[in-house]
Amino acid sequence: MSQRSRVIDLYKRLFHLGKDYPSGADFFRVRLHNAFMKNSKESDPDKIEKMIGHGEFVVKELETLYMLKKYRTLKRRYYDSA
């Protein structure tokens, strides 16, 4: 994949993940769009590579956030005996 299509792919994946964001999909999408637009003029391949790396990190963070949120909600609902 070229760097350009990797950036687009990253955007699509983040957009998809945003559908479950706790403060709402719209909240997330505006920020996602702004973050990508802010760096859209960047042309240094090394810097873009770093940004993609950061994006991948955010993807992992979001997946973990959703997993933990669900786990904690269920734990509180069904297991909290204390």
Next chain:
Amino acid sequence: MARVLVGVKRVIDYAVKIRVKPDKSGVVTDGVKHSMNPFDEIAVEEAVRLKEQKIANEIIAVSCGPQQSQDVLRTALAMGADKAIHVEVAGAEYETLQPIHVSKILAKIAQNEKVDLVIVGKQAIDDDCNQTAQMTAGFLDWPQATYASKIEKKDDHIVVKREIDGGLETIKCKIPAVISADLRLNEPRYATLPNIMKAKKKPLTKITPKDLGVDVSPRIQIVKVEEPPVRQAGSIIPDVDTLVTKLKEKGHA
């Protein structure tokens, strides 16, 4: 190598605030976000892990419910199931569909597909029945390992750690068996976008309970559905003396 059947249910998303219909006939489901029952996600994840460990070779996901149940089947396929069976039960029949019907359906499919393991979530977060695994094991006359928090395969049997009051119980269980997944069994993976796209190409067959010879006529009638009582507001007391007087008034001291 084992064939695994996983049961998945489409429920109102765990994060949604449940509202009761004004006529007390049920809860509001129209326009409400639905997703896969979280305990069933854990069951699917466990099946996928068994496949990754080369213990299982095929995973079949089953869901009973209306047309939209196919969405959760697609999620199961995206997580790693190989094929899906949608047992269509719609409308009024779905409202009175009980674990006994579902377990009969699961048992029939388990026999038809010659599966070795049935894994389901221990309960659904909408009706909280916690009966399907137990009754499926009953209909199949198979051993059951409920509330599993760890599953290991050893030769021709499985060793399952079960969550029980105040601790864990380890049991050895012959195959075929029925397993129900508890919260701590694993951390389900997120169905990624590319996998959701790929899942659209995986086979999904649609059948009816009639095809399986299962009678889904209602056994219960819903009398009414009500909101839980609202907790009454407390009050702050200025000092200990007032507290003692108040407690005496209410006959606590």
